[in-house]
Amino acid sequence: MTARLPASLGEWLDSFGHDIGLLSVDDPVNPGAFEATAILHQLETPAGAPPVLFGNVENLSGTRSLARILFNTYSKQRSVSKALGLDSETWSDLLEAMPSKSAELREPTLANEAPVQTTVIRQGDVDLRILPWTRHVEMEGGAYFTPILAARKPSSERYNLSWNRVMFLDSTHAGVHISPRQLWSFQREAEESGQELPVAMVLGHHPAFNLAAAALTAMDVDEYHVAGALMGQPLRVVPSITFGDSLMVPGEAELIIEGRLLSGRRVVEGPFGEYMRYLGPQKLSHLFEADAITFRPNPIILEIFAGHRDHLNAHVSIHASLLATARSAVPQVTRVGWFQGGGPTTTVVAMKKSADGQPMRAAMAMMSAGNLIKQVIVVDDDIDVFDAQSVMWAMSTRVRAGEDLTVLKGLQGSLLDPSHPGFGTTTGFVIDATWGMDQVHPAVARVPEEAIAKYPITRYTLKES
Amino acid sequence: MHVKEVHCPTCGALLVVDGGLFEIGTVRLRCSACAHYFLPANSPGSKTVPEVTNANVEITIWEPEEAG
Numbered sequence: 004m005t006a007r008l009p010a011s012l013g014e015w016l017d018s019f020g021h022d023i024g025l026l027s028v029d030d031p032v033n034p035g036a037f038e039a040t041a042i043l044h045q046l047e048t049p050a051g052a053p054p055v056l057f058g059n060v061e062n063l064s065g066t067r068s069l070a071r072i073l074f075n076t077y078s079k080q081r082s083v084s085k086a087l088g089l090d091s092e093t094w095s096d097l098l099e100a101m102p103s104k105s106a107e108l109r110e111p112t113l114a115n116e117a118p119v120q121t122t123v124i125r126q127g128d129v130d131l132r133i134l135p136w137t138r139h140v141e142m143e144g145g146a147y148f149t150p151i152l153a154a155r156k157p158s159s160e161r162y163n164l165s166w167n168r169v170m171f172l173d174s175t176h177a178g179v180h181i182s183p184r185q186l187w188s189f190q191r192e193a194e195e196s197g198q199e200l201p202v203a204m205v206l207g208h209h210p211a212f213n214l215a216a217a218a219l220t221a222m223d224v225d226e227y228h229v230a231g232a233l234m235g236q237p238l239r240v241v242p243s244i245t246f247g248d249s250l251m252v253p254g255e256a257e258l259i260i261e262g263r264l265l266s267g268r269r270v271v272e273g274p275f276g277e278y279m280r281y282l283g284p285q286k287l288s289h290l291f292e293a294d295a296i297t298f299r300p301n302p303i304i305l306e307i308f309a310g311h312r313d314h315l316n317a318h319v320s321i322h323a324s325l326l327a328t329a330r331s332a333v334p335q336v337t338r339v340g341w342f343q344g345g346g347p348t349t350t351v352v353a354m355k356k357s358a359d360g361q362p363m364r365a366a367m368a369m370m371s372a373g374n375l376i377k378q379v380i381v382v383d384d385d386i387d388v389f390d391a392q393s394v395m396w397a398m399s400t401r402v403r404a405g406e407d408l409t410v411l412k413g414l415q416g417s418l419l420d421p422s423h424p425g426f427g428t429t430t431g432f433v434i435d436a437t438w439g440m441d442q443v444h445p446a447v448a449r450v451p452e453e454a455i456a457k458y459p460i461t462r463y464t465l466k467e468s
Numbered sequence: 469m470h471v472k473e474v475h476c477p478t479c480g481a482l483l484v485v486d487g488g489l490f491e492i493g494t495v496r497l498r499c500s501a502c503a504h505y506f507l508p509a510n511s512p513g514s515k516t517v518p519e520v521t522n523a524n525v526e527i528t529i530w531e532p533e534e535a536g
Binding site for chain 1 (some may be wrong): 471472481482484485486487488489490491495496497498500518520521522523524526527528531533
């Protein structure tokens with residue numbers, strides 16, 4: 004008999020908290036005054052930071068919040084691996100395993116119980132100030148959450164999950180930044196027919212649920228099914244309190260704010276610390292109006308540490324999708340990597356090239372996968388795509404710009420890219436940093452292995468001067 | 469994103485603003501530090517709300533009641 008998989012965030016922490024190095028802070032902390040992120044900053048290392056659960060946090064009314072907050076769920080590979088029910092030792096192993104996991108789509112099941120609806124605060128009594136909204140980085144526009152927005156396409160039964168930055172405005176309103184992808188198209192479809200779009204703002208669920216929201220999914224795929232795939236079990240859903248079965252919500256979530264994206268209304272929202280490590284500027288964003296708050300006992304809000312490793316690694320679903328996409332175009336692709344900061348904006352592809360032209364084929368497949376990617380560098384398999392120094396070695400020694408650099412104009416850009424002029428197009432490039440098929444590969448300068456084995460350093464006395 | 473930097477006329481705090489929003493000129497910005505709402509000085513007024521929001525319906529800008 005197999006053990007029951009964790010279905011909620013609390014169960015997941017109970018199962019894996021020790022394994023992932025979870026830290027708990029039970030001292031009073033005010034996340035709305037940068038206190039939580041100040042602590043997180045001091046725990047950050049180049050290798051990531053441990054997950055931290057703040058158990059006693061202040062809300063925007065200045066009293067103890069009904070919820071706790073978890074940060075850095077995705078900061079380290081080990082934690083991401085456990086989120087996906089995997090036992091990967093490296094990012095490469097995790098990225099190899101993730102596509103097959105994502106492909107095991109599971110239909111949601113109607114839950115008999117909905118822990119998330121244990122307590123219900125209905126319209127008229129809703130006050131978003133009771134929640135522990137967080138200030139992440141300096142010059143941010145206000146207090147934020149980074150929840151998952153679940154919405155149903157108005158003209159179908161298909162659900163989308165979207166990971167958004169959400170800024171507190173007043174007791175029933177919040178500003179929501181939405182990228183021009185699926186949730187955007189749902190909102191436009193509703194708006195252009197004069198309708199508001201019902202949404203469930205999910206603040207805390209099994210961490211694989213959030214990763215489903217970051218997946219590059221085809222428009223006809225229901226992301227509740229993707230959540231089931233990544234969680235390894237069907238998502239348990241129940242009718243929402245406000246919209247009934249016209250908006251089904253995840254019953255095992257920690258806390259949900261039900262509400263609507265209003266039609267024909269926008270609000271100034273931002274700045275916010277983005278994964279590119281710059282502030283995303285204040286802009287005109289969508290307006291959310293809350294109708295109900297529902298939550299389980301002692302809920303845990305899963306929050307991203309904005310602009311830090313936790314934020315970038317939360318894009319792991321996209322990372323795995325890009326590897327699969329590149330490999331489907333060119334099977335010789337071995338790994339796909341990117342670096343903290345720009346993340347997928349500049350993506351590195353490694354391959355065991357068997358024909359000239361394969362680097363450009365793989366790069367074009369990546370470019371077509373999503374608007375986050377602006378620049379692609381293709382390297383040979385001996386280059387470590389997760390090591391910027393190794394990539395620069397290939398760039399320095401295997402590239403002739405006249406032959407190996409291709410500039411691509413007219414690309415859809417990312418609204419979060421500081422170099423991108425809003426809704427206009429951007430320019431990207433492909434650099435083929437692989438050896439040509441007919442090129443002699445120069446020998447790497449290294450000391451013979453036999454000599455190192457023959458003359459171990461322990462044999463010698465090294466005197467300090 | 470095309471970014472502009474403006475200063476709050478009330479508290480002087482620096483605010484990073486989307487270039488499109490700045491160029492509308494008739495939409496009030498919100499200071500990150502003091503929450504004061506203000507119109508951007510020196511905006512060229514060269515963009516419209518529909519252009520910046522890429523919306524196909526008439527858009528009304530919402531502000532909280534305390535914005536005054």
